[in-house]
Amino acid sequence: MKDLLLAHINRHISLTNVEEEEFKGIIAEKKVFRKSFLIESGVMVNELYYVVEGCLKAYYVDDLGNKHILQFAIEDWWITDFNALHNNIPAELYIEAIENCTVLAISTVALEELYIRIPKFERFFRILYTNAFIALRKRVMSSLHRTNSIRYLEFFERYPNIERRVTNYHIANYLGITAESLCRIRRDLGM
Amino acid sequence: MKDLLLAHINRHISLTNVEEEEFKGIIAEKKVFRKSFLIESGVMVNELYYVVEGCLKAYYVDDLGNKHILQFAIEDWWITDFNALHNNIPAELYIEAIENCTVLAISTVALEELYIRIPKFERFFRILYTNAFIALRKRVMSSLHRTNSIRYLEFFERYPNIERRVTNYHIANYLGITAESLCRIRRDLGM
């Protein structure tokens, strides 16, 4: 279970067995059932989650009560309310399981201590956030300057094989368009 | 000149005088004149830039020859083609000076060496990229789910006092809307 995460980390840094064991000490396995929440708006957030199995969505609810999906997370993805976590403010996001999930929770307090003892982890998360930043830049370019039809196709590159795991309504919401509009796109694409 | 950057860095980590001197050794001051380029599409990128003075834009040109502005950078901002830099691929972006600029260039090869000698820098850039990632998430939320009118107002929070430094055409392009549409927004807002 935890080995999946260690393999993920070892793609960027090399840990000794002792370091791996120390890291295992600050992560905890959690089960999240379909339709239940990992984070709800208003709570304080002090964990980062790595998805071992399952599918989740991060969304916020605006003043009019409309949901807006910001992110999905499937196997090998990270998810949390990053803004709340890093700025110590109450969560704005809901993180809800779309399927029954297994995640690994990392407490950031423990992680901060680990950074001091093993700076390699600082390196790992530097690389992780750099990559996440670059991926989001591409998403910004795409959302501002590409047609919805192309953005729909790009979505499947970003979340491979997610078709049967989330509804078209979810995908439309993530893309910031209506389900009806997505439906027309699918028709025009012959899907 | 370089002290501005050191003050910026010392907001997140504490450097000794020796470490500051060592860091100064890997940064170089560069002047960029209005309408000239820091990066052009197709070149290899190996520097990260911190803006001491002036204003720049990062844009790409699509298949139809249309420009799309992804980012502005003013004093105390960082800019480069992050994707090209971190993945060692040719630049997709142009980074062009809108005003005569003074920037500090940091070679990433030298920076990588510095990370090993002084892991605190790894920490600094972890925090920097984390904050950049969080800021981009907010931008994604905004671009997908807010009205253009609100996004126009948010733009000025993000780039304070930029009004007289960039044209409305630039702002419209950054927001992914037409200059005419922005004009109507300004009219409706009584601007």
Place this chain on the structure above:
DNA sequence: GATTTTCATTGACTTAAGTTAATGAAAAAT
């Protein structure tokens, strides 16, 4: 200082996407 280029704005028209409403199919709940 004169000329050229860029910029902001407006109007008329077109197009893409949102809204509302209805339907049968699929999935979930009991």
Place this chain on the structure above:
DNA sequence: ATTTTTCATTAACTTAAGTCAATGAAAATC
């Protein structure tokens, strides 16, 4: 197994934003 809820799709209509074209003002260039 039956009922209830959610989901995908379609159509008719509305709205917001894009396109095209023209104008004077402002800025940049010579």
